[in-house]
Amino acid sequence: MAGGSGSRLWPVSRSMYPKQLLPLVDSHTMLQNTVARLQGLPDLAAGCIVVCSETHRFLVAEQLAQVASNSGILLEPQGRNTAPAIALAALYALERAAVESESPTLLVLPADHVIEDTRGFHEAVQVGLNAAGEGALVTFGIVPSAPQTGYGYIEAEPAGMAAVDIRSFVEKPDAATAQSYIDGGHHFWNSGMFMFRADRYLEELTEHAPEMAAACRAAMAAAKSGDDFVRPGADEFLGCPADSIDYAIMEKTRHAKMIPLDAGWSDVGSWEALYDLSGGDEDGNVMQGDTLTYGSKNNLISSESRLVAAVGVDDLVIVETKDAVLIADKKHTQDVKQLVDAMISQQRPETELHRQVFRPWGSYDSIEQQDGFQVKRLIVNPGAVLSLQMHKHRAEHWVVVQGTARITLNDDEFDLGINESVHIPIGATHRIANSGTEAVHIIEVQCGDYLGEDDIVRFEDNYGREGTTT
Secondary structure, three states, X not given: OOOOOOHHHOOOOEOOEOHHHOOOOOOOOHHHHHHHOOOOOHHHOOOEEEXXXXXXXXXXXXXXXXXXXXXXXXXXXXXXXXXXXXXXXHHHHHHHOOOOOOOOEEEEOOOOXXXXXXXXXXXXXXXXXXXXXXXXXXXXXXXXXXXXXOOOEEEEOOOOOOOEEEEEEEOOOOHHHHHHHHHHOOEEEEEEEEEEEHHHHHHHHHXXXXXXXXXXXXXXXXXXXXXXXXXXXXXXXXXXXXXXXXHHHHOOOOOEEEEEEOOOEEOOOOHHHHHHHOOOOOOOOEEEOOEEEEOOEOOEEEEOOOOEXXXXXXXXXXXXXXXXXXXXXXXXXXXXXXHHHHHHHOXXXXXXXXXXXXXXXXXXXXEEEEOOEEEEEEEEOOOOEOOEEEOOOEEEEEEEEEOOXXXXXXXXXXXXXXXXXXXXXXXXXXXXXXXXXXXXEEEEEEEEOOOOOOOOEEEEOOOOOOOOOO
């Protein structure tokens, strides 16, 4: 499951480029680490199914191609929480099953978790395979290391590594209640990871949420495949109720089991959680990018584009990106979500896009924007081609500063090298291609009365985006 926006990790995580697609803990992204974690589990060799949004499809496909050879990407027409997303995956898995009479077992994983002990995780999964094979709906309860108030809890009587009956699911507690859970030894963090046969999940969904099950079946019956993506029917899916798997099924079924997991798990749900996962220096500071400190301790300081210096401050999170700076008390970083919600209500673009926006052909960085003009730096990857397009409200002027670009302008096609330029009038058909082996960098100056990204008409596109503005 690779949906969600990871708003508590703003300004690095944003809705158009969320935390599961970012390299937060090492050089690989959270999604890539989730897939790589499955290596060594031969019983799960049928491949992975990633459920994500249309918005993230190219980033997901590119990242999967680097770590998985047998994968499928399901594009949710709109987010409807975890229960419908898993239903789509279950239906798709049944379609892909090598033996029609056998139902595949699904290991359901959020794409944004950290698990440090892979061997311990594999051992728990093997126990889950046996329980799921017998028809159970399995969840993994994390052995708690602290009285966290930011997690839901599962109450169960542990019996080693065995799958045990679940007594209850508990909402996020207050501090005193969380401490009593730790002291009692019968409560586990709700990890949001599950395991069951695809047919059993659909049976339980049909029993407990029949309207949801019917909508998901109809959406998959109307699904269209192509361009490495599977698109469930949008009209059918938009009629689906939204609900989590916990509320829709796990709290209602008589077949829920829990397996305890003690494997260095974190959902990286806040900047404080990321700090706890990172190794600090002798003063306890976690430093990323161009940063300096003096007389400061136990801070997380991250810089993307400029020097960030801190003097005489403790226990802060300071995160700088090209267009935003966050300063927060480390113990209050869960509240970043409320800050983001307030920005969304103000329709601020910083909640959706970074200044540098990634596209299947490369990226663009909005360097400067004022009334009537905008300056961008385009990076076109080797072998990539932008769509053949035109604009109704803006003209563009391109200057190549690195590499050689093949330019299409109306009926003409020609090459531009370093320090060469071309003017694209309003209404002209145009495109950029890079047939070389190095990235092409272009400075683009836009002028016009409207400079929105939706001022685009696509005639041809190598990435199946004709008729769209994404």
